[in-house]
Amino acid sequence: MEARFAQLKQEGRSAFVTFVMAGDPDPETSLAIVKALPQAGADIIEIGMPFTDPMADGPSIQAAGLRALKAGMTLKKTLQLVRSFRDSDAATPIVLMGYYNPIYIYGVDRFLEDAKSAGVDGLIIVDLPPEEDTELCIPALKAGLNFIRLATPTTDDKRLPAVLANTSGFVYYVSITGITGAAAADSSAVGAAVARIKRHTALPVCVGFGIRTPETARAIAANSDGAVVGTALVDALRASLDPEGRATPKTVSAVADLAAALAQGVRGAQQAAE
Amino acid sequence: MTTAIPNSYRSGPDDRGHFGIFGGRFVAETLMPLILDLEKAYAEAKVDPAFHAEMTGYLKHYVGRPSPLYYAERLTEHLGGAKIYFKREELNHTGSHKVNNVLGQIMVARRMGKKRIIAETGAGQHGVATATLCARFGLDCVVYMGAVDVERQQPNVIRMEMLGAKVVPVQSGAKTLKDAMNEALRDWVTNVHDTFYCIGTVAGPHPYPMMVRDFQSVIGSETRTQMQEAEGRLPDSLIACIGGGSNAMGLFHPFLDDPTVEIYGVEAAGHGLTQLHAASIAGGRPGVLHGNRTYLLMDEDGQIEEAHSISAGLDYPGIGPEHSWLHDVGRVNYLSATDEEALAAFQLLSRLEGIIPALEPAHAIAKVMELAPKKPRDHLMVVNMSGRGDKDVPQVGDILRGRARAQ
Ligand SMILES: Cc1ncc(COP(=O)(O)O)c(C=O)c1O
Numbered sequence: 001m002e003a004r005f006a007q008l009k010q011e012g013r014s015a016f017v018t019f020v021m022a023g024d025p026d027p028e029t030s031l032a033i034v035k036a037l038p039q040a041g042a043d044i045i046e047i048g049m050p051f052t053d054p055m056a057d058g059p060s061i062q063a064a065g066l067r068a069l070k071a072g073m074t075l076k077k078t079l080q081l082v083r084s085f086r087d088s089d090a091a092t093p094i095v096l097m098g099y100y101n102p103i104y105i106y107g108v109d110r111f112l113e114d115a116k117s118a119g120v121d122g123l124i125i126v127d128l129p130p131e132e133d134t135e136l137c138i139p140a141l142k143a144g145l146n147f148i149r150l151a152t153p154t155t156d157d158k159r160l161p162a163v164l165a166n167t168s169g170f171v172y173y174v175s176i177t178g179i180t181g182a183a184a185a186d187s188s189a190v191g192a193a194v195a196r197i198k199r200h201t202a203l204p205v206c207v208g209f210g211i212r213t214p215e216t217a218r219a220i221a222a223n224s225d226g227a228v229v230g231t232a233l234v235d236a237l238r239a240s241l242d243p244e245g246r247a248t249p250k251t252v253s254a255v256a257d258l259a260a261a262l263a264q265g266v267r268g269a270q271q272a273a274e
Numbered sequence: 275m276t277t278a279i280p281n282s283y284r285s286g287p288d289d290r291g292h293f294g295i296f297g298g299r300f301v302a303e304t305l306m307p308l309i310l311d312l313e314k315a316y317a318e319a320k321v322d323p324a325f326h327a328e329m330t331g332y333l334k335h336y337v338g339r340p341s342p343l344y345y346a347e348r349l350t351e352h353l354g355g356a357k358i359y360f361k362r363e364e365l366n367h368t369g370s371h372k373v374n375n376v377l378g379q380i381m382v383a384r385r386m387g388k389k390r391i392i393a394e395t396g397a398g399q400h401g402v403a404t405a406t407l408c409a410r411f412g413l414d415c416v417v418y419m420g421a422v423d424v425e426r427q428q429p430n431v432i433r434m435e436m437l438g439a440k441v442v443p444v445q446s447g448a449k450t451l452k453d454a455m456n457e458a459l460r461d462w463v464t465n466v467h468d469t470f471y472c473i474g475t476v477a478g479p480h481p482y483p484m485m486v487r488d489f490q491s492v493i494g495s496e497t498r499t500q501m502q503e504a505e506g507r508l509p510d511s512l513i514a515c516i517g518g519g520s521n522a523m524g525l526f527h528p529f530l531d532d533p534t535v536e537i538y539g540v541e542a543a544g545h546g547l548t549q550l551h552a553a554s555i556a557g558g559r560p561g562v563l564h565g566n567r568t569y570l571l572m573d574e575d576g577q578i579e580e581a582h583s584i585s586a587g588l589d590y591p592g593i594g595p596e597h598s599w600l601h602d603v604g605r606v607n608y609l610s611a612t613d614e615e616a617l618a619a620f621q622l623l624s625r626l627e628g629i630i631p632a633l634e635p636a637h638a639i640a641k642v643m644e645l646a647p648k649k650p651r652d653h654l655m656v657v658n659m660s661g662r663g664d665k666d667v668p669q670v671g672d673i674l675r676g677r678a679r680a681q
Contacts, residue, residue, distance in 0.1 A: 102577065
């Protein structure tokens, strides 16, 4: 992760971070999509761990998780997916994103061991605030995995130090108060928020929630160390499925093509800023 | 008399909201600052005599407290054992115990200057109570309710709308209480700046399980006094149904440190514990959902399973964290009653006592029918009659008419 951000810094540009749901719409297609993302220009890949009750996600990502679960996806298979991806790509950082319960049931120590050996670089667990750091964050840091925390518009200067204390890899700034898939925040507000966070940390700050188009991606990337896109990719995937919700020959390219366009947007941010 | 014993069952949660390993605060960062504000606001209210005076006034003149402690003579004679008393929470304004908690939370919301209230509801009783107090205090009210529950609890949907609340049918998942709670949390994450989430039971992130328990404890406190007046001593056993567990916790909590008092909580066994049910303790494991660690129904991958109960108010795959702890330490006995047992109890009580219970407390009555005959005649048993059956009359009527026709 650090190497990737150092490299981006050298190239003088922000990161393009993609989110897709593991096992959506089925395990094989999902692996093909994840493999296609670095070629499409993804610098970091977030992989969703499907959960029945994703309380901070909007309808698109909720539905993606349910498609994956219906196709038999499990936490164990999610780790296998990362392992398979690592066979052909050792460089692209992989961050698992999800909710705590499946990890808790898998067993925290066993999970950290398996995740590390599968090639996972970091974790984002939506329902583990700093108040619950002893559950997973501290053990993850000990195991050598990054624990990436979300900061939000409600995280004020008083609270930021607590949120940042055990954060590593990067800070994920959620640009709106809301669920995934909601409207985007305007880029000037995001710029101010990123600057505020940077007064408290030397870590890169990536911004997500509500980025759907190359233009927004460009504007957000110009004001931060990275732009995260999830719902738009998941929507492109869904639009490519057949009426029964199964993958079609277009599914992988539907996601990859949109990712490539968004990556161009992010890369354009740098030229625009120069 | 309760004397302060060193290992009190009543001292939880700790300052981070834990009852043993249960409880805690497992929510998205967006909500944390607000939850910390709420914790502070509630801590201040708790020690403010003006807050208590205001609560007491509304409890008496608006809710209609104290609710009676009624000796159910005919049921007692019929069962031929313990002397059975009902704590009549169904006589409260809005028809259930839910109003005790809602009044408390709305008072806190007003202190915090919040103008918009959201709630989730299963049976609709919590939704009706919330809509009622929002009407009374001129607050905007949005109630999330699973689409299945909107169907089976029509009378309450109509009541909420009459009271000026917006009822949002939730189409995700099994379209019942769990999904309504997810949707309410999504609304809260989105509208955190002006919105107060009024949770309907002793669950959710700290301080909710503690705060709701405190507001519901009026049930047990009154029961102590009333039983002293009626019989000159404490009851020998307490029994209440459990969805999330707020009516039960309200009755139990003031008695937890009285070692002579046996305590029973009744979960919904639905079609039976080996089939579809809603008994989190009998059929679940500790896990993390909706902001707290507690017993949950789930598969081996940690995915939450749908609950089933004939009673919409008990149809939830979890239970309040303090109950999980009371189970693990062995202070409370958790039993379960099936849909059929609850239906039978519903009919028996209607005929014998002229009280049509809600399907929720009918689960408790079902276990009274089992336990009471085994107790001596001087055994004093208190059942929490948590709600009246008006909301269930159409549903139970359909079931009974359907059976009559099939015969
Ligand atoms: C009458 C009645 N009793 C009990 C319950 C279950 O809730 P709790 O377990 O929190 O008391 C409900 C919930 O809707 C209810 O309406």
